[in-house]
Amino acid sequence: MISETQILKSLKEIIDDELGNYKNKRSITVVNRIPDTTKIPIEKPNYWLKIPDVICVFVDMINSTLLSANKHDNSTAGIYRLFTSTAVRIFDEFESPYIDVKGDGIFALFNSDQAHRVLAAAVTFKTFIEEEFTPRIKKEIDFTIGAHIGIDQKTVLVRKLGLKRYEGRTDRQNEVWAGKPVNMAAKLSSLTNAGELLVSDRYFDNFSSELVLKSCGCGSDGKKIDLWNEIDLSEEDKFDFDKAYLLKTRWCSIHGKEYCEKIIELDD
Ligand SMILES: [Zn+2]
Numbered sequence: 001m002i003s004e005t006q007i008l009k010s011l012k013e014i015i016d017d018e019l020g021n022y023k024n025k026r027s028i029t030v031v032n033r034i035p036d037t038t039k040i041p042i043e044k045p046n047y048w049l050k051i052p053d054v055i056c057v058f059v060d061m062i063n064s065t066l067l068s069a070n071k072h073d074n075s076t077a078g079i080y081r082l083f084t085s086t087a088v089r090i091f092d093e094f095e096s097p098y099i100d101v102k103g104d105g106i107f108a109l110f111n112s113d114q115a116h117r118v119l120a121a122a123v124t125f126k127t128f129i130e131e132e133f134t135p136r137i138k139k140e141i142d143f144t145i146g147a148h149i150g151i152d153q154k155t156v157l158v159r160k161l162g163l164k165r166y167e168g169r170t171d172r173q174n175e176v177w178a179g180k181p182v183n184m185a186a187k188l189s190s191l192t193n194a195g196e197l198l199v200s201d202r203y204f205d206n207f208s209s210e211l212v213l214k215s216c217g218c219g220s221d222g223k224k225i226d227l228w229n230e231i232d233l234s235e236e237d238k239f240d241f242d243k244a245y246l247l248k249t250r251w252c253s254i255h256g257k258e259y260c261e262k263i264i265e266l267d268d
Contacts, residue, residue, distance in 0.1 A: 060105035146194030
């Protein structure tokens with residue numbers, strides 16, 4: 001227990017106030033879809049929303065530690081902009097209901113009936129990285145910068161936490177998505193090398209169509225080959241599932257657009 005003479009009075013009051021909130025029971029309301037961000041609660045201290053089966057795609061830069069704000073300020077600034085803005089705009093175009101930027105990572109959340117759309121978004125971003133982003137930076141400053149990409153799906157709790165308003169600013173609060181998918185998508189992504197997308201088995205279970213599971217046949221004598229490799233994670237204790245699936249391909253330069261459109265339609 002913190003004593004009266006241990007810390008400043010005003011700070012003890014903050015801690016006591018939050019301990020008081022913690023003692024009260026939480027009220028949790030189940031909703032089926034990710035709400036509009038303005039409708040995510042902040043007012044009542046113990047009120048949360050619970051949303052089942054939310055899908056999270058997480059991306060961040062591989063080798064961003066090579067970039068320096070000191071030595072290469074101009075290219076570093078340009079690279080962050082190109083990576084982050086393109087990711088956010090692609091996920092927005094694929095109708096993600098919630099997107100956030102965390103450091104040099106970006107995560108986008110989707111509802112459970114958007115599973116194929118999420119894959120189309122991730123493969124589109126992957127294609128951008130491999131066809132445009134990485135080669136351009138390699139040519140300009142000779143660094144190989146790629147993207148980690150991971151996807152998971154499970155129940156989340158959400159509300160806004162932080163200071164409601166601070167001199168008109170809202171930067172001291174944010175939506176908190178408690179639960180597995182954001183964490184697990186980030187951890188899956190951290191296992192990937194450049195050119196790889198790793199997804200949990202519980203997200204992969206959405207897929208049954210050949211459009212998602214097999215190639216278009218280009219580059220393999222017209223044969224439609226399996227696109228996904230099963231990865232055993234049973235030895236990794238940071239995951240709450242034992243299997244993941246790895247995809248290395250990007251959109252085919254001949255059939256990509258057509259496949260993207262057909263894959264999105266599978267959500268209907
Ligand atoms: Zn093709």
